[in-house]
Amino acid sequence: MPVSDAWHQRLAQARLSRQQTQRWRTRGVVAAGTLDFAGNDYLGLAQDPRVSEAQAEGARRFGSGAGASHLVSGHLEIHEALENALARWTGRQRALLFSTGYMANLGVLQALANADTAIFQDRLNHASLLDGATLSGARSRRFHHRDANDLNRLMDRSQCSHKLVVSDGVFSMDGDGADIATLAQVSQRHRAWLMIDDAHGVGVLGDNGSGCVGTRWGSADVPVLVGTLGKALGTAGAFVAGDAALIEHITQFARSYVYTTAQPPSIAAATLKALEIVQGEPEHRDHLNANIAYFRRGALQLGLPLSTSTTPIQPLLLGSEDRTLGWAATLAKHGLQVGAIRPPTVPNGEARLRITLSARHGRRDIDRLLEGLNACQRAEATCHA
Incomplete structure (x- = not known):
């Protein structure tokens, strides 16, 4: 059998298996007049003309693309302004932009963890967090959803010198939220760091829309904070916020940051406008x-x-x-x-x-x-x- 036929047969078998279990996904083209109750544009900013105009003006001023990675020549003044604004908004020393939330979670976990690290994740965490833990090579355990007792039990058993607790802030398929206070307490009891992916809380919850973590929980409680820009803020991309040492480490060691082209400057300009609206309205x-x-x-x-x-x-x-x-x-x-x-x-x-x-x-x-x-x-x- 030719190699190409063997590969096509493999693809066909995988397709048939998914279709038989009603799990085959399709991309539908949204028709005009359809009411969208499926997306994550929680504040409607993706359609706000002020955000669109800021994006257009950003493209006119800075061009359509950054042209290189942040560490080469792609880090423009609009990126720096957005990172500083995100750091102030979340009460952190610094923030770092990523092209997508998936890349942010992969990069952070790969940069922080290795075979000497134990990662403890909520069972319902987003796929990007689970994949990031796998990529890091760390020892990964999953605790029962929002169950601090199960988390504590698993951490008691771990002999790793470095421990990292990871949870969504708002769980994307259930809509419930993490108990940040308890997670912080358990993490500190075990001398572990806590990482919260607040993708669905940023812009929606907390003071000035700063999320379920935001300024309420500082870097001492939640050392690693991830947020996305493509949901409530209506644009695209993501950020990681924390103290200066954390952000500098991620800048140096997160492969999904180092080896990719920087966010288009027009998106950064649109996000700055969206952030202004979130805080002021x-x-x-x-x-x-x-x-x-x-x-x-x-x-x-x-x-x-x-x-x-x-x-x-x-x-x-x-x-x-x-x-x-x-x-x-x-x-x-x-x-x-x-x-x-x-x-x-x-x-x-x-x-x-x-x-x-x-x-x-x-x-x-x-x-x-x-x-x-x-x-x-x-x-x-x-x-x-």
Whole structure:
């Protein structure tokens, strides 16, 4: 058999396996008029004309791309200004820009950990954190979700000289938050560092939208803070914030930072404007929180399988892949886009609709969503009658 045929056969087998379990992913083109309840633009800043204009002006002033890595010639004054602004916003000495949140988590864990390190991760952490731990070569253990007792038990057993506790700030598929205070206490008890990926908290939670960590927990409590720019801030990229020694170490040793082209300067300019809006216009967060409360009231009245999340991430646990895909298809017919999340993204038997709310949504938009979900219930009841 020719080599090319063997490879195509391997690809076909992998495809068939995913398709048979209803786990094959497809990219849908969002049609005009579709209401998006699947994205992470929590404050609606991705569509804010002021942010778009700042990006355009940044491109006119600095060009369309940085042209090199930060350590060669790609670190421009707009990048420096954004890093300084992010450091002030999060109450840290310094911040460091990355091209994506995935790259930030890979780079930080690879730079900090090695075979002499023990990494302890929440079982529901994002894939980038799990992959970063694997890349580092560290000894990695996963504790039960938000279970400090299990974390403490695992850390008691470890003989490693360096320990790192890692958790999402807001969990991307469940919408619940980490207990930062308890994680910090357990970490300090074991002379470990704590790393929080606040991708879904930055811009939404905390004082001035600084996240679930932000200025409330300083570097002594949370030495390593990661945040993304492509969710509530509406642009793209990520940052790591901490004390000067940490940031200098990551700058030198994070391969995903050293060996990649710097963020386009236009994105940095747009993010500076978005950051200004987040800090100066709390009404966007107020409107978002009102939308969350309104949706939850309506969902509870319909008897939907709502979680306890009070963040913009509102999962509806449906259980099976077939049921989740069926509900998503019904919603699509009503012009509503909602994430149909299946294993391996979530555990087996926990397929769900991942509904996300934004400050761009109005009451009529949420009413349309509730009507669509009610239609899913009615269609299901008819099938079972």
